[in-house]
Amino acid sequence: MKKIIVINTGGTIAMSEDRSTGNVTPTSTNPLTNSDTIFAPIASVVVEDLFNLPSPHMTEEKMWEVQKRILKAQQEGFDGAVVTHGTDTLEETAYFLELTTDGKFPIVLTGAMRSSNEIGADGLANLRSAIITVTSPESVDKGVLVVMNDEVHAATYVTKTHTTNVATFQTPTFGPLGLVSKSEVIYFQKFLHHEYYPIQELVDKVYLLKAYAGMDSMLFDAIADSDANGLVIEALGAGNLPPTTLPGLQRCLDKGIPVVLVSRAFNGVTYDVYNYLGGGKQLHEAGVIFTTGLSGQKARVKLSVLLSAHANRETIIRAFQV
Numbered sequence: 001m002k003k004i005i006v007i008n009t010g011g012t013i014a015m016s017e018d019r020s021t022g023n024v025t026p027t028s029t030n031p032l033t034n035s036d037t038i039f040a041p042i043a044s045v046v047v048e049d050l051f052n053l054p055s056p057h058m059t060e061e062k063m064w065e066v067q068k069r070i071l072k073a074q075q076e077g078f079d080g081a082v083v084t085h086g087t088d089t090l091e092e093t094a095y096f097l098e099l100t101t102d103g104k105f106p107i108v109l110t111g112a113m114r115s116s117n118e119i120g121a122d123g124l125a126n127l128r129s130a131i132i133t134v135t136s137p138e139s140v141d142k143g144v145l146v147v148m149n150d151e152v153h154a155a156t157y158v159t160k161t162h163t164t165n166v167a168t169f170q171t172p173t174f175g176p177l178g179l180v181s182k183s184e185v186i187y188f189q190k191f192l193h194h195e196y197y198p199i200q201e202l203v204d205k206v207y208l209l210k211a212y213a214g215m216d217s218m219l220f221d222a223i224a225d226s227d228a229n230g231l232v233i234e235a236l237g238a239g240n241l242p243p244t245t246l247p248g249l250q251r252c253l254d255k256g257i258p259v260v261l262v263s264r265a266f267n268g269v270t271y272d273v274y275n276y277l278g279g280g281k282q283l284h285e286a287g288v289i290f291t292t293g294l295s296g297q298k299a300r301v302k303l304s305v306l307l308s309a310h311a312n313r314e315t316i317i318r319a320f321q322v
């Protein structure tokens with residue numbers, strides 16, 4: 001029987017609802033802490049509370065703390081790790097782990113959309129599915145996985161799509177990798193690729209802007225005037241910006257700030273095809289780095305990790321073409 005560590009980090013899965021007010025808050029005792037015996041038929045499970053944070057409180061320093069605990073668990077002889085996490089930023093932590101671990105140790109993230117004492121609470125069911133997934137031989141070499149609502153998603157492309165629905169986690173464009181039955185995980189897609197960038201430090205001040213009709217240059221100018229280390233832009237359509245943003249954008253580029261462009265559209269990838277002022281063709285020629293299907297928040301995590309790994313511009317460009 002495989003030995004699995006469950007690392008609790010907080011989130012709705014570790015909260016309870018106050019029946020008198022309807023407020024959902026963290027509890028002094030994590031309701032998952034004593035859940036190890038429930039999963040005895042599946043694996044030998046050790047549950048550990050690393051910290052107990054709502055997911056909007058998650059930082060890259062905390063993500064790195066999770067990564068370090070996972071690496072230690074690997075050295076301790078565990079066969080895999082499940083991380084319970086708040087859903088608001090779960091996809092970012094999952095992708096951070098995808099980029100900063102070597103892919104040889106099964107890692108699954110899960111959470112809940114309903115707190116532990118709400119009607120229809122989904123936390124324990126999601127945790128059970130995650131443990132089934134992480135113990136499966138079929139899950140080896142598939143990168144970091146996110147398991148929610150009996151679906152298995154790749155960390156690279158999964159995203160939260162609904163504020164309250166238990167089926168919130170979806171993978172636009174590509175779809176889930178597989179599903180979890182009552183006793184096994186079934187994969188019907190191949191895992192695309194794994195990237196690994198070892199880091200010994202964290203580079204911060206990588207910012208994310210979202211383009212909109214009539215956007216001016218003010219926010220770009222503010223970033224150019226700051227000590228920013230990187231910038232990700234959620235651009236319009238296939239990768240275009242209002243021409244009024246260009247003076248500030250050019251200042252960022254002239255300063256040597258790496259600028260990565262994704263689309264604010266939910267599906268598809270960016271293309272440098274439009275050759276007009278602010279169009280993708282001109283942005284690409286000016287030095288903006290285009291991506292292949294990442295969301296804005298994932299591209300920001302990736303740029304931060306690449307800078308933390310001391311990647312040069314050529315390496316950054318290649319990394320975003322994968």
